[in-house]
Amino acid sequence: MSKLVPPHGSNELKPLLLEGQALAEEIKRAAGLKKVPLTSRETGDLIMMGIGGFTPLEGFMGYDDWKGVCDEYKMPSKNGLFWPIPITLSATKELADSIAIGEDVALWDTETNTLMATMKVTEKYTIDKNHECQQVFRTTDPAHPGVKMVMEQAEVNLAGPVKVLSESYFPEQFKGLYQRPAEARKMFEERGWSTVAALQLRNPMHNSHAYLAWIAIEVCDGVYIHQLVGKLKPGDIPAEVRVKAIDALVNKYFRKERVAMAGYPLDMRYAGPREALLHAVFRQNYGCSHLIVGRDHAGVGDYYGPFDAQRIFLEIPQDALQLKPLCMDWTFYCYECGTMASMKTCPHESKAVIDENGQYQGGARLLLSGTLLRKLMSEGKPVPPEFSKPEVIAILKEYYDNLEEKVEVKLHGAATGDAAKK
Numbered sequence: 001m002s003k004l005v006p007p008h009g010s011n012e013l014k015p016l017l018l019e020g021q022a023l024a025e026e027i028k029r030a031a032g033l034k035k036v037p038l039t040s041r042e043t044g045d046l047i048m049m050g051i052g053g054f055t056p057l058e059g060f061m062g063y064d065d066w067k068g069v070c071d072e073y074k075m076p077s078k079n080g081l082f083w084p085i086p087i088t089l090s091a092t093k094e095l096a097d098s099i100a101i102g103e104d105v106a107l108w109d110t111e112t113n114t115l116m117a118t119m120k121v122t123e124k125y126t127i128d129k130n131h132e133c134q135q136v137f138r139t140t141d142p143a144h145p146g147v148k149m150v151m152e153q154a155e156v157n158l159a160g161p162v163k164v165l166s167e168s169y170f171p172e173q174f175k176g177l178y179q180r181p182a183e184a185r186k187m188f189e190e191r192g193w194s195t196v197a198a199l200q201l202r203n204p205m206h207n208s209h210a211y212l213a214w215i216a217i218e219v220c221d222g223v224y225i226h227q228l229v230g231k232l233k234p235g236d237i238p239a240e241v242r243v244k245a246i247d248a249l250v251n252k253y254f255r256k257e258r259v260a261m262a263g264y265p266l267d268m269r270y271a272g273p274r275e276a277l278l279h280a281v282f283r284q285n286y287g288c289s290h291l292i293v294g295r296d297h298a299g300v301g302d303y304y305g306p307f308d309a310q311r312i313f314l315e316i317p318q319d320a321l322q323l324k325p326l327c328m329d330w331t332f333y334c335y336e337c338g339t340m341a342s343m344k345t346c347p348h349e350s351k352a353v354i355d356e357n358g359q360y361q362g363g364a365r366l367l368l369s370g371t372l373l374r375k376l377m378s379e380g381k382p383v384p385p386e387f388s389k390p391e392v393i394a395i396l397k398e399y400y401d402n403l404e405e406k407v408e409v410k411l412h413g414a415a416t417g418d419a420a421k422k
Contacts (some may be wrong), residue, residue, distance in 0.1 A: 003194035004287040005322045011079045013181055013285060015052035016117075018162045025161055030118050033123040034099060036091055036158065038116060041149055043109045043168060044230045044266040045087050046116055049406075050164030051180040053282045056081070060089040062159035063125040067167035070135040072279075073316060082320035084277035085269065087137055088121075088127075088157050096124050096156035105158075117165050123159040125390045133304065136274050139303055145233045146269045168335070170265045174229050175187060177243060179262035184224070185287040187260060190315075193221035195379045197290040197326055199225045200281040200297065202268055203370030204237060204245035204396060206388040208331040211254060211340040212292050216326055224288055225250065229263035233270070233300070237374060239263070241399045248391040275313035276325075280313075284323040294328045295369075299311055306330065333366040335384040342366075358382025378403075 007013050018026055018166065038046065048054045059179055061069065063159040066086045068074045076082045089107070091099075099121050100103060133140045133147045142148055170178045179187075190198055197216035201209065205225075216223045225246065229239040237245075243263070264282070269275050275298035280291045297309035305311075310327040329342040336348040347363035356359050358381065366386055376383050376402045383393050 002185070002189060002362065004127065004188055004196070005284055005289050007052070007181075007285045008281050009078060010322070013052035013185075014055045015050060015164075015180070015182070017050035017164055017167070018251065023165060024187075025377050026118055027115065027165055028116055029104075030106040030165070031303045033104055033118060034095075035108050035117070036089070036095065036099075036105045037110045038089070038107055039149075039153075039230045040109075040111060041267045041269070042089050042107075042110075043116060046162065046164060047170065047265045048282065049087075049162060049165050050117070050167065051182075053181050053285055054087065055181075055285045055368040056351050057083075057087060057176060058159035060159050061087050062123040063157070065159075066125075066127060066132075066157065070132055073196070073320070082281075082282065082316065084274050085271060089158050089159070090153035091158050095154075096158060099124070099158070100146065105377065107162070111314035114166055114168055114169060116168065117162045117164045119158070119162045120160045121158050122161070123157075125157050125159070125298060126155060127157060129153065136269075136271055137303065140271070141303075143304060144270065144300065147269075147273050149269065168265070170229065170263075174239070174243070174263050177227070177261065178229065178261040179286075181282075181286045184260075184262060188222075188224075188287050191222065191257070191260075195220040196222055196224050196288045196375070197292055198224045198226050198279070198286070199247065199286040199292045200243070200279050200283075201225060202232060203373070203406075204242050204392055205249050206370065206373055206401070207333060207340060207386065208294070208368040210249060211331050212294055212328050213254070215261070215328065216290070217255075218290055219326070220290060222260060223292075224283075224286070225259060225261045226283065226286070227263045228260070228266060228268060229265040230265050235374065235378075236268075237396070237399070241395065245392045245395045249389050250263060252391060253389065256293055269297070269300060273309045276309035277316065277321075280321055280323050280325070281355060284321060288323060290324055290326045292328060293325045295330050316367045325373075330367070334364050335360060335366065335386075336364040351383040354384055356381060358384050365403075 012021040067073045083279045137146045213223045295306045315327045331342045334341045334346045350363040352363040352366040353361040
């Protein structure tokens with residue numbers, strides 16, 4: 001019997017991806033169905049349903065589940081099962097009007113021209129997009145990338161169970177990294193792990209990330225470095241470069257029997273606290289017992305307090321998740337301590353001063369963040385050696401040196417240390 005935590009809301013994973021003869025027959029049948037185009041976000045959500053990452057979902061949500069998730073974190077169709085973010089599919093009014101309730105449709109990723117799934121349409125409904133954004137993102141500001149996604153959705157949501165037919169380009173493009181939940185669980189069991197801490201990454205690992213991972217290894221059997229390989233906002237470092245940089249760090253500075261790396265196919269929503277909860281749900285499906293939640297988890301700009309994503313775990317019912325958060329304080333390099341430290345351990349409160357040449361000029365705490373690292377690299381400025389390992393910096397420098405069009409990276413309070421603990 002497995003010692004790993006069970007999947008969310010189920011005793012077993014519930015992947016919706018067809019295989020073998022069933023797959024071939026459904027692909028053939030889909031040729032005669034109306035096509036519904038998918039956004040990149042919807043494609044990622046669909047793949048996660050296909051591989052069991054969104055167990056126990058059976059398809060895109062109807063109105064009652066949409067509203068229940070927005071307002072109460074609950075899915076009425078699943079006896080009030082905890083779920084933190086709506087998983088929905090939108091279509092133009094013209095297309096939705098042409099589809100009858102009970103009709104099967106083919107879901108297509110238009111970016112790659114890939115048949116992704118079939119769906120039996122059980123419901124058509126409209127939503128208050130402002131309400132979803134306020135509940136999920138805590139803002140309706142169109143400058144927020146997650147709000148922008150929702151506001152650009154088509155007018156009508158379609159709901160219904162799906163049969164997933166493809167994992168798109170992820171298995172090939174990220175071969176050896178992309179992983180299904182069942183594969184992760186098998187790997188953990190083969191290693192004899194029962195407690196596994198997931199480290200969510202959308203940036204290359206700087207020294208604070210590594211420090212959090214090392215702490216997690218001290219209290220768990222191993223750490224699962226789980227990288228997002230879906231789409232990011234402009235200015236973020238692409239998955240291929242990030243994977244290369246993380247590989248370089250892990251291969252030299254971690255015990256291989258205590259760390260595992262993998263990728264998953266979602267787009268970032270930048271929903272801060274709510275997205276931290278979604279990360280927890282699908283990490284539980286992957287077999288993780290803990291999720292490392294540090295500063296500004298899944299955040300963007302100054303929309304969330306630096307520790308709001310930790311606080312939200314205290315606000316949900318205790319039985320909502322079996323996975324538990326590993327809440328970590330703000331970490332940094334302290335020149336007085338001569339090592340990585342956190343606000344819980346370090347008594348030296350002055351902020352380190354680094355000149356434009358990357359040279360230390362005084363003070364104690366060098367606050368590290370992925371945003372600050374991207375800004376320094378994009379502007380061609382030296383990166384202090386205490387910020388990240390030289391192998392990582394070399395890979396990022398090569399990327400930025402060859403970047404034809406650079407996006408301005410704006411610093412925010414959670415990246416510089418100017419944000420107060422809210």
